[in-house]
Amino acid sequence: QLHLQESGPGLxxxxxxLSLTCGVSGGSISTxxxxxxxxxPPGKGLEWIGEIYHGGNTNYNPSLKxxxxxxxDKSKNQFSLRLTSVTAADTAVYYCARVGGTYGSGSRHxxxxxxxxxxxxxx
Amino acid sequence: xxxxxxxxxxxxxxGQTARIACSGDAxxxxxxxxxxxxxxxxxxxxxxxxxxxxxxxxxxxxxSSSGTSVTLTISxxxxxxxxxxxxxxxxxxxxxxxGAGTKVTVL
Numbered sequence: 307q308l309h310l311q312e313s314g315p316g317l318x319x320x321x322x323x324l325s326l327t328c329g330v331s332g333g334s335i336s337t338x339x340x341x342x343x344x345x346x347p348p349g350k351g352l353e354w355i356g357e358i359y360h361g362g363n364t365n366y367n368p369s370l371k372x373x374x375x376x377x378x379d380k381s382k383n384q385f386s387l388r389l390t391s392v393t394a395a396d397t398a399v400y401y402c403a404r405v406g407g408t409y410g411s412g413s414r415h416x417x418x419x420x421x422x423x424x425x426x427x428x429x
Numbered sequence: 430x431x432x433x434x435x436x437x438x439x440x441x442x443x444g445q446t447a448r449i450a451c452s453g454d455a456x457x458x459x460x461x462x463x464x465x466x467x468x469x470x471x472x473x474x475x476x477x478x479x480x481x482x483x484x485x486x487x488x489x490x491x492x493s494s495s496g497t498s499v500t501l502t503i504s505x506x507x508x509x510x511x512x513x514x515x516x517x518x519x520x521x522x523x524x525x526x527x528g529a530g531t532k533v534t535v536l
Contacts, residue, residue, distance in 0.1 A: 342525075352464075352472065352515055354525040367524060401471055412459035413478055414519050419471040 310420035328402030340405040345398040431455035431520040433528035451516035452498040
């Protein structure tokens with residue numbers, strides 16, 4: 307059974323950098339799937355952040371692209387999120403997930419999710 | 430980018446049928462997916478590719494599609510179905526878009 311687990315600091319100072327890692331167990335990260343980050347501000351809806359393929363290809367939400375970097379470490383079976391210049395608006399529960407469906411087919415979705423981790427931006 | 434529109438809330442009595450619509454131009458070319466999210470929990474996929482029910486999802490959950498809209502139907506609603514429901518699709522840039530979510534309240 308595939309399991310994803312987010313880890314990282316729960317508190318980040320304004321203007322700082324948010325860094326999270328998603329560990330994947332029960333399966334290899336080097337499959338046909340892409341791997342993604344989604345966030346959810348308290349009491350609000352879901353927002354897609356970006357995704358990565360094990361070969362290193364990435365796609366980002368245009369609204370966050372200038373501040374986001376997603377990377378992969380195949381040797382550790384994990385991928386990571388880096389978000390720079392954070393503000394209070396970046397306070398959210400951050401989820402990592404596996405992307406299901408075929409690239410370019412209009413059928414892409416999120417079929418396995420981590421439990422999520424709350425990151426608060428505050429001084 | 431494309432947008433998906435959902436009603437903010439739906440209320441239904443136990444045993445009745447809840448219907449949640451999701452509309453947007455992206456749905457004419459791309460599939461819709463539905464997620465259920467209970468408080469403090471991660472979303473789970475309840476409907477895939479407009480109408481398919483993933484393994485383990487009760488058959489009271491169903492999906493339908495027509496033009497620029499899709500509908501999630503919960504038949505014989507139970508108290509445990511009270512949750513937020515999100516539709517999701519992709520746009521022509523192969524980025525992902527979510528609806529704002531619909532809170533289903535079981536009266």
